[in-house]
Amino acid sequence: MSSNHFLRLSELSGLVSEVMEQVFQGRGFWVIADVTSHSYKPGKNHHYFDLVEKEPGSSTLLARFSARAWNEGSDQIAVFEETTGQRFTNDINVLLLVSVNYHAAFGLQLVVHNIDVNFTLGTLEKQKQANLARLVDENPDHVRLADGEYVTFNQELHLHSVLQRLAVISSSTSAGYEDFQHTLQNNKQGYAFTVDAYFTVVQGENNARYIVEQLIAIYRSGINYDAVIIIRGGGAQTDLLLFEQYAIGKAIARFPIPVITGIGHQKNQTVADLMAHTALKTPTQAAEFIIARNRDFADYISLLQNSIAVRAQQHVSACQQEVYVMHQTLRQAAYASLNTANNKLQRRGNELAHIGQIKCLEEKLHLTHLSDRFAKLPDQLLFERQCELDTLNAKLGSNVFSNLINHRQRLEMHALVLRLLSPDSILRKGFAILKLKDDVIDRSKAIKIGDEVQITTADERLTANITNITKHDRG
Structure with a gap:
């Protein structure tokens, strides 16, 4: 074969480079692909990965490109992670702005210049909404949607007014767990808490089963916890995808003990938050909520105490x-x-005296009347009746004297009765007047043991203390 019929590899590479520059130089393309084989070099701030497209419903590859993200692209990936809460890693579907680059030594590569945050946010939101819809459809007895709000079995559990026995699911190295413990232990009211830690992995979207296993362990412990606290702190926002998983949402929604979340986020609520009894932003806020609830109960008791007083x-x-x-x-x-x-x-005394006076006056008038009658009789009657008059006079004198004696005796008897009925006479017979605080004691006056009473006799006034009271049977 002559030298005119072959090319050195570098020559072929040069031809390819010329063609690539003519077709792709200065052009960018927005492409949708899945990330695989990802690695990151923090020292250089470089990302190395492959972009692939698979046939829907299977693992068959339709296309694969090596891709790189340097300087500009790495900065955009950092913005993407902070905005979405999604780590740029394997098995995520993204929309990227890339340029096609060919290098003689490294081959064909795609260089990332930008990444569409809204595309990924939409994807994540769709996944979240799909999980929420699945929770409602597959758990109708424990999750329902009412007036746009998710209502779960766990949310309808009664949360005790006083929370003291707590189970905490957290990472053993979590700063959030330390913050939670510090806040509880240093509360100003001096409330005491019993906290049982159930340590596990609280990051990585594929680690949902570990949290579910800890919930099962809490249930099987048989301990009557007031609440279960799921906390996370000190990690990246991208770790929140763990709490968007269906398995965690289902376990929380069906859990028979109130669940409080404080997973360290400031944005939208996760699926775990929506299923839990009470959702708070951070571990510290979860601890403050527990303290505040106990304080509200203590304040209520104080209010009742003051009201009773x-x-x-x-x-x-x-x-x-x-x-x-x-x-x-x-x-x-x-x-x-x-x-x-x-x-x-x-x-009565006046009446008796008046009666005596009247009786004496009547007798005196009667005698005067008789004397007048006899004085008017003729002298012969006086002579004839002289003896009779003498006899009658003697008789009358005797009768008058006798009547006077009788009336005097009656008057003396009445006077004796009056004297006998007088208070002094009654006292001299051995009776006494009993007083309590200067008031005469009768049937309506209640005397109690320990009372001091005054006893008035005919000659003395005595003071006595009541030591015994016995009912007197008048029969």
């Missing part, structure tokens, strides 16, 4: 006022009763 004071004041009114009423009734008795005795 106020009502008790009001009741005591009302009772004191009622006792005072009863005291005044009894005192007035006692005085009125004594006055009535005194007035009755006085009236």
Whole structure:
């Protein structure tokens, strides 16, 4: 074969380069492809990977290109990761702006200049919405959509007013777990907590099963936890894809203990957040929520305590006022009763004295009338009846004297009765007046053991303390 019939490889490469420059120089293409064989050199800030397209529904390759992202492309990938929360890695579908580059030593390559964030966000959102729809369709007894909000079995569980026994799912090296513990242990109220850690991997979208396994371990422990806390902190935002997975959402939605999430994100809620009983942004906020809930309960108890104290004071004041009114009423009734008795005795004495006076006056008038009648009789009657008059006069004198004696005895008897009925006479018979705080004690006055009473006798006033009370049977 002559030298005119073959080319050196470098010569062929040069021809290819000329053709590539004529066709592709200065041109860029937006292409959709999957990323494979990815590697990253942090020192150089270079990405090396392949872009592939597979036949739908199979693993058959339709196209493959080597690709590189330097300087401009690497910066755009960093923006992409920060915006989407998706790590630029294998098995993601992306829309890239690339140029075609041919190098004699390295062959044909695609150089990345830009990456469409909105395309990936849309893809991630579609995946998220697909997982949410699947949760509703496949778990109708535990997940439902009501007025645009997801309602789960876990969300409808009663969250205790006091949260003390906690199970925490986190990475053992997570800064978020340290923040969570620090916030709980240093609460100003001095609340005590029992925290059981269930450490596992909390990053990597393919590691959902590890979190599910820890939830199963918590359930099988048989411990009556007040809540389960899933926290993550200190990692990249791209690690949040783990919490968008269907398996985690299903496990949380069906879990029989309230789940609180604090997975360290500031943007939209993940599937795990939407399925959990309470979703918070960070581990610290999760700890603050628990402390605040306990504080709310303590404040409520303090409010009840103050309310009870106020009502008790009001009741005591009302009772004191009622006792005072009863005291005044009894005192007035006692005085009125004594006055009535005194007035009755006085009236009875006056009546008896008046009756005696009237009786004496009647007898005196009767005698005067008889004397007048006899004085008017003729002298002969006086003479004839002189003996009779003498006899009658003697008889009358005897009767008058006898009547006077009888009436005097009656008056003396009435006076004796009056004296016997007087308080002084009653006291001299051995009776006594019993008073409590200067009030005469009768049936309506209640005496209690320990009361100090005053006893008034005919000659003395005594003070005594009640040590025993026994009911007296009048029968």
